[in-house]
Amino acid sequence: MTGRRAVLAAAAVGAAVVAAAVPSLGLPQYYISLLTQTWIFGIAAMSLDLLVGFTGLVSFAQAAFFGTSAYMIAVLATQYHLVAFWPALGIALGTTAALAALFGLLALRGEGVTFIIITLALNEIVWGLAYQWVSVSGGDNGIAGFVRPPVFGLDLSGTAAFYRFTLAALLVCLALLAAIVRSPFGLVLRGVRDRPRRMAALGYAVQAFRYAAFVIAAVFTGVAGVLFAYYNEFVGPVNLSLDTAVQILIMVILGGVGTLLGPLAGAAVVVFVSNALSNLTQRWELILGAIYVAILLFARGGLVGIGHRVARVLGAATRGAGPAARPVMSPPPGGRGEP
Amino acid sequence: MTTGPWLEVRDLTVRFGSLVALDHVSLAVARGERRGIIGPNGAGKTTLFNTIAGEVASSAGGVVLAGRDITRLPPHRRASLGMARTFQTTMLCPRLTVLENVILSLAALRPVRRQFLVPLGRYRGLRDEALALLGQVGLDGRAAWPVRMLGHGEQRQVEILLALAQRPAVLLLDEPTAGLAAQDAALVTAMLREHSRDATIVLIEHDMEFVFDVVERITVLHYGRIVAEGTPEEIRAHETVREIYLGGAL
Secondary structure (H helix, E strand, O other): OOHHHHHHHHHHHHHHHHHHHHHHHOOOHHHHHHHHHHHHHHHHHHHHHHHHOOOOOOOOOHHHHHHHHHHHHHHHHHHOOOOOHHHHHHHHHHHHHHHHHHHHHHHOOOOOHHHHHHHHHHHHHHHHHHHHOHHHHOHHHOEEOOOOOOEOOEOOOOHHHHHHHHHHHHHHHHHHHHHHHHOHHHHHHHHHHHOHHHHHHHOOOHHHHHHHHHHHHHHHHHHHHHHHHHHHOEEOHHHHOHHHHHHHHHHHHHHOOOOOHHHHHHHHHHHHHHHHHHHHOOOHHHHHHHHHHHHHHHOOOHHHHHHHHHHHHHHHHHHOOOOOOOOOOOOOOOOOOOO | OOOOOOEEEEEEEEEEOOEEEEEEEEEEEOOOOEEEEEOOOOOOHHHHHHHHHOOOOOOEEEEEEOOEEOOOOOHHHHHHOOEEEOOOOOOOOOOOEHHHHHHHHHHOOOHHHHOOOOOHHHOHHHHHHHHHHHHHOOOHHHOOOEHHHOOHHHHHHHHHHHHHHOOOOEEEEEOOOOOOOHHHHHHHHHHHHHHOOOOEEEEEOOOHHHHHHHOOEEEEEEOOEEEEEEOHHHHHHOHHHHHHHHOOOO
16 A cells, blocks of 8 residues: 555545534534535436446436436335335335346447437436326325335434435445446446447457446446435435436536546535525526536536646645656656546 | 368458448468458458458358357457457557556456456456566556557557457457558567467558568458469569559569
């Protein structure tokens, strides 16, 4: 373990401890709720980043998986009286995985824009189903009337307890996704993103790897959907609408594609800014849209890209006249930015 | 050990709409042979390659590798049977490092490629193997560089290294020295000479000196048909070939 990695690990543990302590700091409940939402959408955004940033697949179907999991929790609780957390979670994620297995077969018949359009259409189908299959989904009214079950004997009905629970879920998902990205499988995904033709010529079943990534990302997004259902104790068609799909994608792009932690930061920005703006003005979506466009135009690489640039400027400033000796294997200076 | 040809193209025809790109092409390459394929632009050389590699479907005829009919197999299945190739324009993963590109080549045909929770860094052997390969061609100093930062010649070397790393049964080289400056081309030629001694090679090339120098037999394509086949000397002396391709330059 190098010094840099030790520092990063310490910083991560520190950040997690601080985050866990937040409810004890006397913050208004409102902010704790927003942070809870951030952790939930952070999971969804990170899982979409596995597709967009690491596999090169831009999917608009993520809301379908988010919403399907959420609806499963609500339907199981209200119509089948299955309220226990672990069985409900298992069934919800299983259903989502099955849906993703089907959608993946359909969407991966196309590449690039075709793939995007198919995922968009599939998301609309699921939305339409939730909107019109009133006997199961409650239609426009959605489903209410279920509460958070205890997990490991812990009562999650309070804001602080549920906050810590979502934080723990976020950390588990982050650890798993980071492991996937750093594994040989993760390297194959990045190869598939860069040059699918080359990867096929090397012997990789490109479509199978894309398919695996698609299903894995859907299951993680399903975790976020389950948490969101419990967070609101309500589900409605908006949870699997194209709006939600776009919002998750914006979190990814805003935060920095292919960075995992970037999309988490993107989720924080979208959750906090949209709430703050909606308190100020009714036209908040207009302002939010302008902010997105500005970031896309002027800050490619998203928040993580801005961070890198600031670090580079600071690094250049502190290094002063005599640049430190570079290790033999490091790339040439100025090599980080995309061409 | 098979006694027949190692790589066989049987009566291959490829049509794109009304265009006949390959017209009943047959080719038999022995194990360990180095075969050159030449022909003017548009003769069908790259189409022949893409059909052998599985990227282009044949309209009729087939491809046999080591006695096995691979005509219907997709590219990655052919690769798993020992077919490796380079592309005319270098095709590497530009955002990955040189080392990662080589590791991807090594891992392609091993179960490790599906390992999805153990960090890559844990596979020391894979990394060392990749570094050793890079060392053989003098590129170990570039291991941590993103591929896109390498020069043309170096990228082409990595491209060939990816193919060689798999110890392929058949190596398809699509104009390995095309577009390279003279000294880079020399580097690539030297690398091929040194590191592919026992490989079976099929090579497309425009650079005549290079072809005549490196291969044992040459097949000449013209308008999708084979017009001549023989040793470099025979091809040099071949009347039709001189007319249609070499323009009497030799």
